Amino acid sequence: MNEPMTPSMIAFSPALRILPEILMTLTGVLVMLVEAVLKPRTSRKPLGIVAILGTLAAIAASVYQLFLPAGTAFFGTVQSDAFSVFFHLVIGCIVLVTLLISLDYFEGHTSFVGEYYALILFGATGMMLMTCSVELLMVFISLEISSISTYILAGYRKRSATSPEASIKYFLLGSFATAFFLYGIALCFGATGSTNLYEIAKGVADGASPLLLTVAFGMMLIGLGFKVSLAPFHVWTPDVYEGAPAPVVGLMSTAPKAAAFAVLLRIAYGAFGTAIHIWMPLVWIMAVLSMTIGNLGALTQRNVKRMLAYSSIAHAGYLLVAFTALAPMGIAAASFYTAAYAAMNVGAFGIISYLSGYNEARTSLSDFAGIARRHPVAAAAFAVFLISLIGIPFTAGFFGKFYVFTAAINSGNAWLAVLGLLNSGVAAFYYLRLLAQMYMVPVEPPREADTAHARPAFILAMAILVLAVFALGIFPGRILDLARAGAATFSGPANAASQTVPVALLRR
């Protein structure tokens, strides 16, 4: 690569660039091996704890990467910079919380839970790798690593009727979309002779085969649009979210989306930055469609999981609004929104996993009637997440939306912001309906014994998330700075190497 070689760059091994991924993989392998040795009836909790420790190590490694000067490794396929670290941290935290939620979830219901932990770790490896890939083939492989793991995870409640159905739907449609993505890569390669994002950027700037590149971008947008459930590629979302186990839904509605959005940011702003006139209207249309379809769809849902599935489509739309803003601010806003959205959505599904039990017999709106009386603390936490999803000030959701729409207006996309605000007005309605169910409907005696009682790990996870929701809403400064530092890396590969903002940021 044509980077300036400074002495400090030679001093460390390229493996440090993917240290978090290495740690995750090793932990995953370890968990798998131990799982095979353990007796079938013994508790798998220790494995879960090992997985949690591994995730913590990976998070620490990501933070460590901030101190490295940004740069590429392994023949220019991966690049660790503030941007990748930001998403590493988001994904790492999601995985950590998901592991905490799952620690007692499968206990006594399914054997061989060690596989579950390993799959989460492997999936997370793929997602993390996606965010630091600057080479489309690398993106494809890591995308598949993350997808294949989530296909299996979606069907992990093997005995229920809906879970395998969710799995097969996700799998078939996901593979279908991946084929489009791969075709896009091939066309990119055909147009520019390379799959490296920086090389492609040069080709795009030079105006090499615009037709081929246009189709290539369209194809890749289709594949990634599916992963983040943007309309019109959202159809799978409600079914899969309904069928998959709630902790897994919390994970797969946030972490892979964060990773796919990171890739989309890298492709759109990094590789196709000079062809903005082509993808801007596309993104514009998809943002409006996603927001509208998501919110209108959620409006009449009776199943809480499906309702949140539609809401996640709408949130992907809000996030896409940030894409239409100009480079640094739009990227920072989109990055911040993924973090904010992750905190509240993982929390919401975590609470559902707790309240509706392993069999998920209680997921309809009426099952949540009077929950505030029976589970006051869980209801309060759920209320916090829902309020954040509505976008009330002092919560992550408000600030995320505020930032996104500010970015859009600053870039002259006032109409998009208007549509987004109108949509979030409609959205308040269905979240509020759930809130009203919990707090304002007289208590009915539960149909069956409500045995749910919170374990320490679960309580810890929820506490982390509630704190995160408030921290991102009240004191977003630190995270914002990191998101902005990440956005700054897009000014080009040469600048990325000399960029030292993150370190200064940590010392502040």
Next chain:
Amino acid sequence: MTPSLYLWLLPLFPLAGFAINGILGRRLPKAAVSAVALLFPAAAFVQVLWIVARAHQGLALPYLERFATPWIAVTGFHANFSFLLDQLTLVMLLVVTGVGLVIHLYSVGYMAAEDGYWRFFSYMNLFLFFMLTLVLAANFLLMFVGWEGVGLVSYLLIGFYYTKDSAANAGKKAFIVNRIGDFGFLLAMFLLIAHFGTLSFREVFANISAHPDLQGGFLTAIALLLLLGATGKSAQIPLYVWLPDAMEGPTPVSALIHAATMVTAGVYMLARAHVLFGRSPLALAIVAIIGAATAFFAATIGVLQTDIKRVLAYSTISQLGYMFLACGVAAYSMGIFHLVTHAFFKALLFLAAGSVIHALGGEQDMRKMGGLRKKLPVTFWTMTAAVFAISGLFPFAGFFSKDAILAATFETPGEKILWAVGLVTAGLTSFYMFRLWYMTFFGSPRYDESSAGHGEHGPHGVHESPWAMLLPLVILGILSLAGGWIGWPAALGGHDWIAHFLDPVFTSASNAQLVVPSAADFRLERILAGVSMLVALFGWWLADLMYRRKPQLADSAEQKTRPLYTPIWNKYWVDEMYGAVIVRPILALSRNLLGRGVETGIIDGANTAMTATASGASSGIRRMQSGNIRSYAGWLAAGAAAVLIVALYLSHSF
């Protein structure tokens, strides 16, 4: 370097009260809950008094206190976490903490027998926290935080009686309608950021003042969007529909949130942004028109209501209209003056009505009251003070503030029609308030003595309320009488103290107030005062005639004015119209999208018997979520084709 006023402490007091009662309240004894609930607002009130004393000793205002700098900094804009104290804030602080404290005291008596006592007080304290944040905020963003927060608490408190379906629906309605207003507020903020790069009041207004050439244009857009926000919060046309329904909440809530403080936030915001509005004559004119129109329409609806709290709700909307009118003619200090006196007498009206309802075991229908004068003497006399005050009878508080607004409107060139509307409204106000007075306290008892006193509210018969409830009534009664004297106009031999006090905030807005009034102006003002007094007396006389001396007259009047009566009785069908024009289409869209029926009970008010059948055109969309993988793949492929076609089209068109 001014010494610190510890402004940050002010909102933290009620927040602490909220936290203690919210977390521990369930286990605490009732006395402890009340103590916590009263102590923290009291502490806040004491601090406000201390600040007033400091201000009296010559503290330099405005005073700014920063905590986090920058709180939020993103490309092109930053905001601080900072509080601003000036004369306007000080007045608002006194009203919020003072009236708030009194109403808390009242609630201790009123809510004594209710379930969820601790929950109620934790919400009330939370409300004070957000309201103080709103008032103290030094920038639009922090103000919006408080703005949304009070809306949220209002929602929680309206739906406090969650066993009642209507209460839950009313809460939802309030929240949703306010979201529309917030939408305007948010957009205004985005425009401010785009044009000024800051949301700080000081910087934005300094920026506007520094550019005299900035007139209309985007400033009008911002002003109108802010106005949309204000109409939502302050229940003005077109967004007033939520306030009458909000009366489903407990009466102290109606008094504190839906009469004295929260609903006046819109007026406060207009006054705060006066520099902006000053540059947009169009926006100001619209404010004035909205204010006058709302005042009038709400008053007409109030004339026929029979639920005592709903009469007061419409009267609140109407009085807020007066405040808007004042802002619209750039008489901001008059608007704030009316805000203050209104807080006194309207809070009193609600609390007294609560006392009546309490005495009658929950009865709110005025047709089932009557003759309560002897049974509830304290309530009667304090209520009388409030009725006189709101009707604008000299020398009660409402007389001064209302008269000041009408005089300011009259003196504004080209606004004579608005003045006339305001005057007629004053007559209507007097009429429906005395109607309420007569129906409740005079004539023969129409309530059922045997059932009234029983139930949760008391063991035997109709009885006066406990002292915890009566003391606030007396305090507010005195304020309703004397509270207006702070604005005793110079024309009547006073000093017009409040206007002078607020002058430093508003002088930059309108030069009108700088003009030294001449003797002729004084004469005109005296004549105007006399006219509005006469109109108020006429309303009283009419009410006296129709509801005391010749009750049959009311019925015959109803018969004779049928074409006029029907629309007013149905509140001009506004709720139904909104249901048909906005709510139904959205729901229909959602249903057609998914191809499933809409459950009943989703929307309050709107007729849930949805008649619209899915049209043929929507059947394609209906299949979108068929559950079939192949059809999903079909959608994916179709979407893919669409994306590619659009992309190719775009690449060719450039």
Next chain:
Amino acid sequence: MTVPIVWYLVLSAALFSIGVCGFLIKRNIITIFMSIELMLNAVNLAFVTFANHWHQVSGQIFVFFVMVVAAAEAAVGLAIIISLFRSRNTLNVDQIDLMKL
């Protein structure tokens, strides 16, 4: 003798489209799965074509990666299909629509 590059690309696009159509038309999950494999192989053809065009061996290496990934996908996919067959006793996609709307 040289075949123009366009011919390969058209063939690749045609194969891809056939894969898409197969996915839409077929009812058996295994057949649908094979359609996806066909789509991937169409992409492989495009890769090889472009590798030849640019005289770069990397394009051909990609094909190996894609094949590996496809194999992994096949392994997981078949496992999921078996799990589904156990609970539903059918491989007809039209009968897998418990969740809808």
